[in-house]
Amino acid sequence: MDIKMSDDIKNSNADVLIVNKFADKPTSEDLVNKYAPESFTGEKGQIFSIHTQGAKPYTKVVAIGLGDEDKVDNNVIRESVAKAIRAVSKKDVKSVAIGLDTKYNWVGPALMGAQIANYHFDKYKTKKNDRISELYFPNGVDNDLLNRAKSIAEAMIFTRDLANEPASYATPSKLAEIAMNLEGIETKIFDKDEIEKMGMGAYLAVGQGSAQPPKFIHMKYLPQNPKKRIAIIGKGICFDSGGLDIKPASSMITMKDDMSGAACVLGIMKMLPVLNPNIEVHGIIAACENMPSGSSYKPGDIVKAMNGKTIEVDNTDAEGRLTLADALCYACELGVEEVVDIATLTGACMVALGTAASGIMGNNDDFVNHIIKKGKEVGEKFWQMPMWQEYRDNMDSDVADMKNTGTRYGGASAAGMFLKEFVTDEVKWAHLDVAGTAFLDKPLKEFSKGATGVGVRTLLKYIID
Ligand code: BES
Ligand code: MN
Ligand code: ZN
Numbered sequence: 435m436d437i438k439m440s441d442d443i444k445n446s447n448a449d450v451l452i453v454n455k456f457a458d459k460p461t462s463e464d465l466v467n468k469y470a471p472e473s474f475t476g477e478k479g480q481i482f483s484i485h486t487q488g489a490k491p492y493t494k495v496v497a498i499g500l501g502d503e504d505k506v507d508n509n510v511i512r513e514s515v516a517k518a519i520r521a522v523s524k525k526d527v528k529s530v531a532i533g534l535d536t537k538y539n540w541v542g543p544a545l546m547g548a549q550i551a552n553y554h555f556d557k558y559k560t561k562k563n564d565r566i567s568e569l570y571f572p573n574g575v576d577n578d579l580l581n582r583a584k585s586i587a588e589a590m591i592f593t594r595d596l597a598n599e600p601a602s603y604a605t606p607s608k609l610a611e612i613a614m615n616l617e618g619i620e621t622k623i624f625d626k627d628e629i630e631k632m633g634m635g636a637y638l639a640v641g642q643g644s645a646q647p648p649k650f651i652h653m654k655y656l657p658q659n660p661k662k663r664i665a666i667i668g669k670g671i672c673f674d675s676g677g678l679d680i681k682p683a684s685s686m687i688t689m690k691d692d693m694s695g696a697a698c699v700l701g702i703m704k705m706l707p708v709l710n711p712n713i714e715v716h717g718i719i720a721a722c723e724n725m726p727s728g729s730s731y732k733p734g735d736i737v738k739a740m741n742g743k744t745i746e747v748d749n750t751d752a753e754g755r756l757t758l759a760d761a762l763c764y765a766c767e768l769g770v771e772e773v774v775d776i777a778t779l780t781g782a783c784m785v786a787l788g789t790a791a792s793g794i795m796g797n798n799d800d801f802v803n804h805i806i807k808k809g810k811e812v813g814e815k816f817w818q819m820p821m822w823q824e825y826r827d828n829m830d831s832d833v834a835d836m837k838n839t840g841t842r843y844g845g846a847s848a849a850g851m852f853l854k855e856f857v858t859d860e861v862k863w864a865h866l867d868v869a870g871t872a873f874l875d876k877p878l879k880e881f882s883k884g885a886t887g888v889g890v891r892t893l894l895k896y897i898i899d
Contacts, residue, residue, distance in 0.1 A: 435552055436568045437545070437584060440531060443572040444491070448531035451492045452518045455480070456503040462535040465489070466497045477501055478510055481517055492531065496522060503536060508543040509813045515547035516880030519566060523552070529568035541575040542583040546891075549587035550880045555598040585705045586894055590887035593694075593701030597872065597885035601673035601690040606641075606721035609670060609693065610649040612700055613719070618707025624650035634720070634760035635738040636745055640753040641722025643677060643730025652764075653699075653717035655706040660714035662772070665765040666893060669754045669777030670696030670721035677724045677750030678732055685781075691885060692754070694872035695776040696721060698889040702897070711898050718765055720757040724750070736834045739763060741856055746834040754779050755852045756838060762856040762863075772801065773857065774896075776866040776889045782845025783819070784870035789878055791815035792888060793867035795850035801862040805896060812891035816866065819847050826851040 440446035455461045455476035465484055474482045480499030486492060498514040500506050515532065522530060530548070534540045554563035571580065596604060596612070613621045629638055629650050641648035651670070671692035675681060681689065696719040703717040731737070735747040737756065740763035745756065754777050765773045783793040792809075794816040796802040802818055809816045825848040828840030836855065840848035850865050857863045871888040874881055 435549060435566055437580070438568055438570045439573045440570045441573050443531050443533035443570065446491075446531045446570040448492055448529040448568065448570050449527045450494045450496060450522045450530045451490070452496045452498060452515065452530060452532045454500050454534045454536065455497045456536070457499070457501055459503070461497050462533070463495050463497065465495055470497065475499070479514070479517070481521060483521065494522065494527070506536065506538050508811070511538070511540045512543040512547035512550070512813055513880055515544045516551035519548050519551040523564045523566060525564050528566065529570065530566050531570035533572055539576060539579060541571060542579045545569070545580060545583040546587055547880055549591065553591060553594060554882055555595065555884050557595070582709065585708045586891060589701040589705040589894065590890045592704055593697045593887040593890050594885040596697040596700060597691055597694045597887070599690070601723070604672055604690070604693060605646045606649040606670070606672055606723065607646065609672070609696055609700065609719060609721045610651055613651045613653050613703070616653065616704050618655070619703050620654040620656065622652045624652070632764070633738070633740045634764070636756040637720045637722065637760040639731040639735060639737045639747070640724055640756050643727040644723035644725040646672065646723050648720070648722035651719040651721060653703045655703060655715040655717070657710075657712050657714060659712070661712050663714040663768075663770045664772040664774070664897070665716040665718055665768060665770045666699050666702065667718045667758065667761045667765055667773065667775040668695035668697070668699035669693065669758060669775070669779065670719040671754055671757065672721060672723050674724045674751070674753065675726060677753060678726050678730050679750040680726055681751060688873055688875070691873035692778050693721070694778050694868060694885060695889070697885070698776050698887065698893070701887065701890050702893055705894070706897070709894070709898060713897055715897060716765065716768055716770060718761050720761040722757065724753040739856060743836070743855055744834040746831040746837045748837040748839045752838045752849075755849050758853055759856040762853060766858040766861050770861065772862045774805065774864045774866065774893060775853070776868055776893070778869045778872050779867045780845045780849045780869055783867040786819070786846060787817055787870055789870050789874060791817045792871045793817060793819045793846045794864060795819050795821050795847070795867070796862070796864035797854060797857060797859070798862045802864050805864050805892065808895040808899065809892040812895050814888060814892045816892070819850060821847060821850055821854065
């Protein structure tokens with residue numbers, strides 16, 4: 435979508451004009467004031483559109499209800515603009531102008547809402563979805579904020595595209611190739627031999643059943659005098675069949691999305707040189723596929739992670755934590771202050787929180803709360819799950835230091851406690867379980883079906899702030 439500026443937003447070349455209505459106040463558009471029904475009071479979520487019948491330079495005007503003016507926030511604007519964009523996305527509408535009549539700094543969330551709603555993954559469809567190709571903003575809006583929102587939206591689109599790609603395209607090698615080609619980022623790829631040399635036995639075991647070789651990806655964004663050094667790790671299971679503990683077809687069907695965390699990290703790394711924060715950021719992905727074959731790792735196998743801890747493989751479908759274990763060990767050796775991992779880790783988290791919120795855990799409540807707060811500011815919800823010893827006790831093994839699964843219940847916390855074994859105490863660590871939020875099987879709010887790019891906005895906000 436091209437972003438254009440207009441000196442006079444009511445006389446741009448756009449097909450449609452979006453205006454706002456605050457509760458019980460008139461809009462800036464006489465046609466709406468005149469013809470909207472009384473029920474259109476300007477409450478949050480309301481929408482009214484009317485054809486201008488040649489009376490205006492635009493063919494249609496859409497008014498969005500924003501509620502009380504003094505209660506308006508980014509979420510209201512983003513969701514309302516998204517709704518309006520959805521409503522007007524038709525074949526004959528190619529351009530939309532947004533002219534909100536408020537002192538609130540609305541451009542950032544308006545752009546985000548428009549970009550999120552305008553997204554469709556139709557690369558492989560002969561008949562493409564209807565979408566907007568031009569978006570007009572009034573000249574004089576805050577350009578820095580607009581540009582920042584543009585970059586964040588671009589990161590999201592990149593992440594959503596990659597997570598939506600079938601597994602036959604988005605292989606570990608493909609992720610490595612994408613990482614190598616990022617501008618302004620230093621990337622090192624470790625192949626199987628080097629992964630073995632580093633002692634990443636847990637990660638290696640997961641990928642050994644696949645015809646696709648594993649790729650350990652380390653990306654670095656290195657500003658001159660960074661204020662802080664952090665690492666972000668994305669779960670990069672390019673396809674999760676479950677392995678020998680194979681998934682039923684109904685659970686396997688969406689498992690191309692099991693690299694959503696990796697896609698999020700790639701999207702963020704791609705935009706860091708543009709956003710230019712003064713923080714050193716390491717992006718880490720232990721990419722592989724979890725497949726059943728004659729060379730697969732087996733239930734009962736004992737593997738050793740990079741920090742020397744041994745793990746009895748209780749279930750080959752609890753593979754994400756095995757790959758993350760080694761990625762966490764690696765990250766903690768970089769001398770960074772903070773580590774965040776993002777992973778489609780447990781069905782249990784999805785059962786607990788649904789698609790409404792992601793799970794979050796960590797070894798430092800202040801740090802976890804900080805990430806929760808950043809999420810709130812950009813419209814991504816995180817809900818903290820407990821990290822109690824009971825969950826860890828369930829993973830005691832008779833033959834190794836631990837098993838990779840606990841009991842059937844409390845699975846999100848168990849996975850968190852498992853990961854904690856591979857994080858050193860000096861590092862502040864947060865774990866984001868996005869199993870329920872990374873990929874939608876039906877549209878939700880401003881999002882269409884499929885990949886959501888969850889985490890991109892929260893983690894970028896955390897990095898930029
Ligand atoms: N990738 C899945 C988790 C998942 C489930 C993501 C549904 C998105 C939607 C993960 O690797 C997995 O299979 N987890 C198992 C763990 C179990 C075997 C302890 C699960 O949640 O069932
Ligand atoms: Mn699995
Ligand atoms: Zn998985």
